[in-house]
Amino acid sequence: MPTESELDAITIDQLRAVPSEKWSLFPGLIGAFVAEMDFGTAPAVRRALHDAVDTGMLGYLPGPTVARMQEAYTGFAKRRFGWSVDPERVRPVPDVLAAFEATVRHLTPEGSPVILPTPAYMPFAPLLRDLGRDVLTVPLVREAGRSVHDLDALDAAFAAGGRLLVLVNPHNPTGRVFERGELAAVAAVVEKHGGRVFADEIHAPLVYAGRAHVPYASVSAATAAHTVTATSASKAWNVPGLKAAQLVLTDDDAADVWQRRCIWTEHLTATPGVLASIAAYDDGEDWLDDVIGYLDGNRRIMADHLAEHLPAVGHTPPEGTYLAWLDLTSYGLDRPAAWLREHAGIALTDGRHCGQAGRGHVRLTLATPRPILREILTRLTEALA
Structure with missing residues (x-):
């Protein structure tokens, strides 16, 4: 250590x-x-990468390795967040942005606007514009010294035609860790409009004492049914260049669409990155x-x-x-x-x-x-x- x-x-x-x-x-x-x-x-991640080179695990991503990653992530999520996820619903993707692009393309109505709370992770807005989507920005507001979602503004953005809300938690760039009650309040707005949420939880393991990460999809049956969650070992274990992340599909309809239309996104995931993710989640x-x-x-x-x-x-x-x-x-x-x-x-x-x-x-x-x-x-x- x-x-x-x-x-x-x-x-x-x-x-x-x-x-x-x-x-x-x-x-x-x-x-x-x-x-x-x-x-x-982490030493476990370094060992996994050396082993990958020494044993020749440098080809396309094999099914048994995907299965190991699924078990590793679900075990970590259960231990760290108390979140029980079906391993089959954890899909390999190269990174969160690739998962986001596929979500926008295939899981939202063609041409529909996307709701983006701001300040936001820098690539989201330009990527959406490249995809031909209008971006409905909703600034966070300050409440008791903390940045919080403006629920009335989110409601108005959905009413204006927004179909997908980008929810980043822990939040980049402000560092907020949204509490269960806050997430439930956001979920009520989403449910009111029949919307969907892309939950970017890439920083989920990086939370300080006194706070706890609550996966948005774990808040209720409703959030599970309208959310796709993207996460990765890349921030917490410092391996962003290895191009391996996880997309958690708690929604049956989204899982069906993903299987039929998004499999090529999985194909871009790097084998060494998946092996590093397994080591991070299991032993890091x-x-x-x-x-x-x-x-x-x-x-x-x-x-x-x-x-x-x-x-x-x-x-x-x-x-x-x-x-x-x-x-x-x-x-x-x-x-x-x-x-x-x-x-x-x-x-x-x-x-x-x-x-x-x-x-x-x-x-x-x-x-x-x-x-x-x-x-x-x-x-x-x-x-x-």
Whole structure:
């Protein structure tokens, strides 16, 4: 298991030596914009990948391996979330975006608008536009210091013709972990209009003490019947490049359509990625728990630093994910990420890419060694001061 000192010892030079997008797209800057961790992955996952190469498991994805993945995920979901899922309903997909595209194409009426709460994960809106769909954006609202869904606005979006709601939980970029009662309230709106939900739960394993991830489809029989759930080991075990995710089909009709029309999406899933997912779900929880403990420390360090040195920065510590959502609107920066690249040497995600509701904000990835995080905070303070 990784120790605090081992994670602290990872240096910027070591990270730059690996040509990842996070550390190569902006040469010379500290990379904190891509949602991936700087900690490698679990020993069990590394062993699984080495074994795949050593034994030649590099061909197309075989049925027995799919079955192992289904059992591994359902076991993890039961242990971690108390969610019982039929293993046959867990389908391999290359990533959440591929699952989303297939859902929009095949499980919604042709040409129907899609409802997207904002700020949103950056690729959703442009992908929908590429698919010829209107995007009905519904900004989250602040309530008691937390971002929540605007139920009246969701109701209006469905009434305006929206057929699919994109529900991201834990939420990217705000870090909210929505509670069961909140999800039930959203479900009542969806049921009122006979809508469907695409539940992006890719960050589900990354939740901090005091909060618990509730799979949306597990809330009731109604949510199970109108939801497709996409998830993956890619964020929690830091393997996004392996192209393997899971789509959970709790709706009988969706499962039937998927079997008839979406099988080619499954065909794009990478065998090594599925093997890594099996190892993560079966044998990677101890590593994950240690990393979550480290990330918890990081989010507290950031919150304390901002409160003391940058009180004008709006920030609520994430309840899940390893993403910090910073409100810089008081500084009057039109493009804050570009400004911080120039003046602080930090590469962040500009909130405007998350929709109009994100303008004036930046998203910062906290999953980095603490000496690097402290350097980021020092640079932010010096630049914004």
